[in-house]
Amino acid sequence: MxxxxxxxxxxxxxxxxxxxxxxxxxxxxxxxxxxxxxxxxxxxxxxxxxxxxxxxxxxxxxxxxxxxxxxxxxxxxxxxxxxxxxxxxxxxxxxxxxxxxxxxxxxxxxxxxxxxxxxxxxxxxxxxxxxxxxxxxxxxDKLFLPGLLKLKRLVDGGFFGRILSVRGEFGYWVFEGDWQDAQRPSWNYRAEDGGGMILDMFPHWRYVLDGIIAPVRSVYAHTATHIPQRVDEQGRPYPATADDAAYGVFELEGGIVAQVNSSWAVRVDRDELVEFQVDGTEGSAVAGLRNCRIQHRGSTPKPVWNPDLPVTESFREQWQQVPDNAEFDNxxxxxxxxxxxxxxxxxxxxxDLLEGAKGVQLAELGLRSAREGRRLDVPELSL
Structure with missing residues (x-):
């Protein structure tokens, strides 16, 4: 060769x-x-x-x-x-x-x-x-990760029937930088340096939702700066001027509702640092970056709400892992x-860069939605 x-x-x-x-x-x-x-x-x-x-x-x-x-x-x-x-x-x-x-x-x-x-x-x-x-x-990149490739396979195969909703949870505790070093650079927490959760993560959520579930048609976002002061790489305290958490509700084409919580001030109680649960009329799935588990309509249990009795069943064990069925590279x-x-x-x-611009569009609209406290439509983009 x-x-x-x-x-x-x-x-x-x-x-x-x-x-x-x-x-x-x-x-x-x-x-x-x-x-x-x-x-x-x-x-x-x-x-x-x-x-x-x-x-x-x-x-x-x-x-x-x-x-x-x-x-x-x-x-x-x-x-x-x-x-x-x-x-x-x-x-x-x-x-x-x-x-x-x-x-x-x-x-x-x-x-x-x-x-x-x-x-x-x-x-x-x-x-x-x-x-x-x-x-x-x-x-x-997330479109090419094993868990989301498996989720895309399920969507393309009609596993869900009519998709009803998506719930996403992303984040982890980023140390403040005082008694333990932060895992992320300090500029991430300064708006004047281009930092912020919405600007960082909403472009990801745009291509994940568009590319796997359905196009995003509207956004409502709420932001917070939960940790108002952090310590930089030189050990100097600085005010955190950017949002370190964003809570978004997105309406997708077909009336699908997606809720995605993103936070650098949350401790992880899930299998992966990001997980998406997709619920449909015929089945549900929970996908992370590597793994994906499912529950079909025919094997869905029948929980009964009774706060007076302890739970005796393990809900996590009622799900089935989706097999790899392929070799996944980075x-x-x-x-x-x-x-x-x-x-x-x-x-x-x-x-291409137009697809990249869609992510910037959602971040811009998300920040505006948070400032104005209202839902905003997401217009189609063209050059």
Missing amino acids: SRRVIGIVMNGVTGRMGYRQHLVRSILAIREQGGLPLGDGQVLWPEPILVGRSAAKLEELAKRHGLSHWTTSLDEALAHPLAEIYFDAQVTQARESAIKAAIAAGKHIYTEKPTAESLDAALELARLARAAGVCNGAVQ GFKVQWELFLKHVVTGAPYQW
Whole structure:
């Protein structure tokens, strides 16, 4: 097989998500498996070109993984002779200008979400990419995780009958940073730096609901900043100005009601950090990131409400696990492989910057709904 090298400018890989999921578990994992077979006798070999603000961090990271190309200059990275794709995992505030520069340089675009800080900016990026004729994609990783793939299989197979409702629970306790280090960067809790639960998670809930259940048609959201003061990475207290919890009610096409609670101030009493329960006339399912369990209409028990007697049955044991029936790879890596094939072979790819803009739209409407205390319609988007 012949090797086809494709250079990928990777911006923001010194951060947690950019490093672990995108560089190590996606791009380097593709290299470790010998490249990405294209089905025509060629193997695609991704060549990372690392870019960021800290020369010391970039140099150390490159040495750790045996990589040759890194720079603190975005212009230099985009001008690299191997560069064909620009990937962005920076903080949201830095993303728009960098993507515009990459589009102007004729590079294909792949980016983390949210794709921009506002809907207008997200749509502008999508229009610029379309006008430039470059391939473009937004990360929508949860669609490729085992639990949600199993849930999608159930929906497509008609398991639920008529879907009635969705209930989602997401979150965990993020330490304040005083007596235990926080698990998330401090900028997540500062609105002025692009932080906040709605901006972070509503784009995820948009593509999960749209892509698996039904399109989102309206939103009502309530936000809270439950922990008003936190301690940053340097040990300095700071006021938390962004929402650390969001409670959303979404109406989906067909009258389906979805309720999703998202919080960084909740202790976990569920099997996974996020779970979605889908109830339908013929059956129900509870899906996490890896597992999915079901209860069909014919095997649904008949609970009787009697608060005067102790519960004698284990409700959890009345559910059945959905089998894998397939081998599941890392969700980020799977989407990277689809995007790379899209760039090189023209294979179909639906998760573009317009889809990414839909997530920004829902976040923007969610924040407005929380401010105004009312339900808002979610209009159709087009370029």
